[in-house]
Amino acid sequence: MRRTGPLVVVGDILLDVDLTGTATRLCPDAPVPVVDLDERWERPGGAGLAALLAARSGVEVVLVTALAEDPAAARLEELLGRHVGVEPLRWEGDTVVKTRVGAAGVPMLRLDSGGGRPAGGVLPRAVHALLGRAGAVLVADYGRGVAALPALRRRLRAVAVDVPVVWDPHPRGADPVPGVALVTPNAAEARHFGAGDDALEGAGWLCRRWEVDAVAITQGERGAVLARAGGGRAVAVPLVGSATGTGHGRPDTCGAGDQFAASATAALLAGAAADDAVRTAVMEAAAYVSAGAAATASTRVPARADLEPAGAGEASARVAGGAWSPDVS
Numbered sequence: 075m076r077r078t079g080p081l082v083v084v085g086d087i088l089l090d091v092d093l094t095g096t097a098t099r100l101c102p103d104a105p106v107p108v109v110d111l112d113e114r115w116e117r118p119g120g121a122g123l124a125a126l127l128a129a130r131s132g133v134e135v136v137l138v139t140a141l142a143e144d145p146a147a148a149r150l151e152e153l154l155g156r157h158v159g160v161e162p163l164r165w166e167g168d169t170v171v172k173t174r175v176g177a178a179g180v181p182m183l184r185l186d187s188g189g190g191r192p193a194g195g196v197l198p199r200a201v202h203a204l205l206g207r208a209g210a211v212l213v214a215d216y217g218r219g220v221a222a223l224p225a226l227r228r229r230l231r232a233v234a235v236d237v238p239v240v241w242d243p244h245p246r247g248a249d250p251v252p253g254v255a256l257v258t259p260n261a262a263e264a265r266h267f268g269a270g271d272d273a274l275e276g277a278g279w280l281c282r283r284w285e286v287d288a289v290a291i292t293q294g295e296r297g298a299v300l301a302r303a304g305g306g307r308a309v310a311v312p313l314v315g316s317a318t319g320t321g322h323g324r325p326d327t328c329g330a331g332d333q334f335a336a337s338a339t340a341a342l343l344a345g346a347a348a349d350d351a352v353r354t355a356v357m358e359a360a361a362y363v364s365a366g367a368a369a370t371a372s373t374r375v376p377a378r379a380d381l382e383p384a385g386a387g388e389a390s391a392r393v394a395g396g397a398w399s400p401d402v403s
Contacts, residue, residue, distance in 0.1 A: 076345045077237070079209030080134040080159075083336075084226070085121030085242075086218035087139040088170035088188075089146045092116075092372065097177035109177050115372040118153050119172060121214035123329050124242070126371050127362070128212065128336035129157040133343060138201050140165035140192035140220055153373060161201050163220065164193040170218065191218070197225040205229050210343035211239045212335055213254075217246030227251050238342035241286075242335040243267070252285035256348055258335045258355075260292045277301035277308040288348045290355070292334055294327070297356045300349060311352050313360050328368040334359040 092115040097107040118126055125137040136159040141147045146169035151160060167190015175182045205211065211233060215221040221241075227248070230239060234253040241250035241257045245266045250257050257280065261273060268283070269276025273291045278301040281289045288302045290311070301308035337358040341351035362370070 077209035077343050079207045079237075080136045080204075081128050081131075081210050081212065081339055081343050082136050082138060082204060082208040083121050083125040083128060083158075083212045083214055084138045084220065084230070085124065085212075085214035086170075086192075086216035086220045087122040087137070087141070087150060088119040088172060088216070088218075089150055090117050090119035090123070090368070090372075091171060091173040092369075093173060093175045095175075095177050097180075097182065107177065107182065109175055109182055111175075114375040115369070116149065116153060116375055117368060117372040118150050120216040120218075121220070122150060122154060122158075123368065123371060124212060124214040124332040124336050125158045126154065127329070127333050128340055131337070131340035133209075133340060135159070136161060136204060138204065138220075138226075139163065142167060142169045142188075142190065144169050146171055146188065161198070161204050163198065163201065163223075166190045166193050192220050192223060194223055195225070197223075197229055201226075202229060205233050208233065208237055210339050211237060212339040213239065213241045213250070214332060214335065215242060215244045215247035217244040222248040230254075238339070240335055240339040240342065242331060250284050250286055254284075254286045255342060256288045256290060256338060256351070257281075257284060257286050258290050258292060258331070258338065260331055261294075264291045273299040274301075274308045274310070290334075290338070290348075290352045292331060292356075292359070294330075295360070298334075298352055300352050302348060309349075311349070311356055313356050315357075325363050326367040326369065327363055329371070330359050330363050330367065333362040 093111050094113045095109045095111040097109045099108050101108050121139055125135050129135040138161045140163040142165040168188040170188040173185040213221050231251040238255040241254045243259050264276050269280050277289045277291050277299045281301045281303050291299045297312040299308050300311050334355045338351045338355040341354045
């Protein structure tokens, strides 16, 4: 049975910036490439991307997130635009901005700025009321504190009694509240939470540990593994009749987990059972990657004056004095 009410996304938002250009020479004072920047692309990240992808299903989507009072937050609201409504919580600090620099399709480095935490206390009346009229809820936890707010967790636990709640967890985030309809970790996250290497066994173990109705462990091109409470051994949900990527190197999978969770939530909102929702999510996440992944949700900023990362003195990216590795967030 199709449910009424909006699809409400709850979680941490950030601003994703991609700077692209060419790298044909090394910096003279360090053995690192110089990137001549050509383009800047921006998009909502974290729960913002999940909300934007959920809105593509054609349903009303409202995002509950903590927003700072700075230009980056204003830009996020602009990017969400008419596609997604926003019910703000207060963020104590600056908006998190993740700036990725690449050349010829090759990632070179990532610059992170901003930080803080969501303000605690009483849940705003507007957010309390919104969750009460939601048709389905997606918690897109990016480990920055929104999903850990006690007042919000109490409300989500109460809502989960009557409304399907999907929880996309994060290794640095909060555990799902008991009673949610579906939790969607990827394989690495499932291992982090103690599920082990056997996804079929691990999905059922997580289902019992978290006291939730179902767990779907996503496995990229292999689809997902679904376990249901009291339902015996988990089952594989393979990717059928589609392929990820374009055949030119490793596909970009940025946001594939967000697409999976958003698709599953939209399917539950439409009245689908958990197994049908997971099958739909597997196919739509693969289609999202094949179409270009997060690039399809990005907006080009043409002005060359805006290409440089904040504080950069010249249009080049330099890394020296230590190793770096990408984060999972």
